[in-house]
Amino acid sequence: MIQIKDLEIQLGEFKLKEISFDVKQGEFYILLGPTGAGKSVILEAIGGLIKPQLGQIIINDKDVSNSKPEARNVAICYQDYSLFPHFTVKENILYGLQFGQKKNKKEHMKDFSELTKSLQIEHLIDRFPENLSGGEKQRVSLARALIVRPNVLLMDEPLAALDSHIKDKLMRDIKKMHEKYQMTVIMVTHSFQEAYYLGNRVSVVNDGRIIQSGTMEDILNYPNSLFVANFVGLKNIIDATKINFNETGYVGIRPENVKIINNNEIFDYIGIGVVEEIADMATYFEITLNTEFGPIISYLLFNEYIEGHFMVGDKMKFGFNRNNLVVLENYKC
Amino acid sequence: MNKRIEKLYVFSLFSGLMILFFVLFPIINTFTWTKWPLLVETLKDPVVIEVIFRSIRTASITTFIAFTFSVPFAYFVVRHDFKFKQLLESIIDIPMVMPHTVAGIALLTVLSPKSFFGRFLVDNGIEVLGTEIAVVIAMLFVSLPLMFNSAKEAYKWIPERLENVSRSLGATHFQTFLKxxxxxxxxxxxxxxILTWARSISEFGAVIILAYHPMIAPTLIYERYTTYGMNYAVPVTIILLIISLLIFVALRLISTKSYRKRV
Incomplete structure (x- = not known):
């Protein structure tokens, strides 16, 4: 179990304030937020690489706030892999075993074989990092971190530098590894998709503060601010009193649940908007409508939109259903 | 594929050839100046052999001392930001912009028995002026910035994250530095x-002020030139040149393969 209590860190002009959260044994915890929010600083503070001015970091009931990085038994994986260029893959993976914890060589090699097999890097062990692809490098970085059996694995945007098809495969493999080894993970990402797929719980970080913490469903269904709502893809925020659903305050609706009405389809709410923009996003179309609520965004799949059917400037009906609305409690516009 | 010949490249190539000519012509010409029997005779001269070995020895000791102090300190400077960091780096660079005789005089003001520190040394039976210690001090003063700056450049490109990963895997700071x-x-x-050694073995201006004797190779060459003329200066020059080039090439070969591109 990891507890972070009221952490405060000042780095030049940037300040991290009132950072508190806890991570259960075997949990996959996500720190989600935009670049420059302070997520990586939190991660490096947990790893002992940055010293907090205030607050406590407790790992397995031991206050490690003032401990050196090597005394914490946490392993870190960076976005840029940070493999040691003068070592082979095998030497990289086995690097951490020569310090501190002593196991016999047979046991080392058993762990090594199992990890390289699970991560599908058995055939790469004699290569140097410069001869590996990005995905392979990240797998090696993961194996190197896992072989020391850390109290917690810290991952700083591990998928950010990868091509999308490699990223998807590695993301699935990270999930499988987590399920197999039941390790405690804290991962930093700016991608809600990654966070949702991998994480059990999440803290949304912005401007040096935690804005909201909770399960993925909590964040997704009950965002507490416009910032969080936007971050989880809830792009349309509407004053609930304007849609006569007996709701008060604000509600949000995902763009994929807003439909442009071509025929006489039935929706709980039907409105009219002027098409402001039609953007081809490769796998879907993003339609921006100017409505009485302000801009409303709708995502249409290729079978839902035929090019030329309507154009920028056209007045179109749009609709959505009540059960797709997300009620934004405690939300201030 | 045929590349078009650009005028800029032609000019650049011409400049390069001029530079090569400028560097190589005097070196090659030195070898044509002497008579080979005189060179062989000089090689057998015990004074020359002693002086050459002294030059190599003092330059090597200087390099070792520069290495010992610069490598850890440069690491500290690269990994930390502190007040007056730039000022400190500039101070270390001062000897590079000083005329070497000025450097020698500056050192003499400290080591002369007329100064407080020089008197202290003499009173405690430590003889510096006119010894190999003085030669090493003079060499060290002018060449230390080269070692310090090279070590700084060496650390600058190594991402701190590699060290972070190493430490998170259980290595101490010192183990991380070593591994x-x-x-x-x-x-x-x-x-x-290599630069430090080359700068040291070629040092003359600062050395003759602190220690004309015991002689090092540049001093001997100067003495032979002023006393006996070119014919007696050139053989010693050739011997020093060959030894310097051999050591230089050998070390260069070892140091060519850097990990810079791999990170």
């Missing part, structure tokens, strides 16, 4: 050592 930082930077550090 990650130094092995990655050592080829650049070795280049610095």
């Amino acid at each position: 990650i930082t130094f092995p990655l930077g050592w080829r650049d550090i070795l280049s610095g050592m």
